[in-house]
Amino acid sequence: MTIVANKYTHVVGVDTHAKTHTYAILVSATGQVADTATFPTSPPGILRATAWMNRRAGEGQVLVSVEGASSYGAGSSLLGAIGAASFASVAKVVGMRSVLVLATILGTAGNLVQIFMHAQLWQVVLSTIISGLAAGLLLGTLPALIAEIAPRDQTGIASGLYSSLKTLGRSAAGAVFGVVLASFTIAGTKSASEGGYIAVWIVCAVTFLLCPIALSFLRAPRRDNGPDTDSLTANEKVDAKS
CATH class of the missing domain: 3.10.20.370 (Ubiquitin-like (UB roll))
Known part of the structure; x- marks a missing residue:
């Protein structure tokens, strides 16, 4: 050896x-x-x-x-970069919330392809293309949306909180999927059966599917563009204008 x-x-x-x-x-x-x-x-x-x-x-x-040769390590990274680079152009036409809805629909479609079609290489490639574009749109749109709707003096805090929650979510998902795969371990081996991976893809598809529903109820808060001059005294109005 x-x-x-x-x-x-x-x-x-x-x-x-x-x-x-x-x-x-x-x-x-x-x-x-x-x-x-x-x-x-x-x-x-x-x-x-x-x-x-x-x-x-x-x-x-x-x-x-x-690492991750079947996802970011392969064509998905390029597709993710394309999605992240193109989100601004798409958002100008349909708005950021619509871009997020599109990304989550693509994420759902990518996982559905994996659930029902994963026996041949072209099927895996198709799923990778769809999921890569979805990830790129999400990674490009979410930070931009957070920076846009956060109060001007709290943009850094909001961006840091987003990064922390993203890391926490990734860790939690990894732990949950590890438990799922472990429950499908083939007797006498340390490998999970096909059913374990299908279960993971189902969880991902359902989660993505719930996102457009949640986004439909999302109302972006209005930014604070400055002091309310109607409630200021005469001297304060002069200071605010200067």
Whole structure:
């Protein structure tokens, strides 16, 4: 059996996300982290990352391990970037809430495709395309919407709270799905059956399906554009105008 350290001088781990990928290069013989860097998921960003890996590895052989190769690590990252980049143009025409509704409908469709069609490669690719676009629209629209409707003096707090809740939600979902998959473990193995994954996709589809209903009741608060001059004294009105 071939050992990685015998064949490769460096190993690069890639933590993939919709807008950026984070790279960590390790020395195979010792496991020591030689360097880390983050690059955009755009084609120029990928080229910069490749050049960075070549410089750090020198003349050695490099093994690249990509996390999430079936989602952000593959075409979904590019589709996510496309969705995030295009949300502004779409929002100008239909509004941000409509973009969110569209994204959640796409998310529902992507999971439905996985539920009923996942036996062939083209079916997985189709689901990845739909889900990637949905993720891109959501990742582009939500922060912009939060920044728009938050009070001017609390935009930073609102954005930080959004990031924290997003991380909490991701962790909670991972824990729940782990329990679901564990309940479908095949006897005598440590692997979940197909039914476990279908159950996860059903949960995701139902959750996405509930989002447009919730968004239909959402009323964006009005921004505070300044002091109410009707309630100010004459001197205060002069100060407010200045």
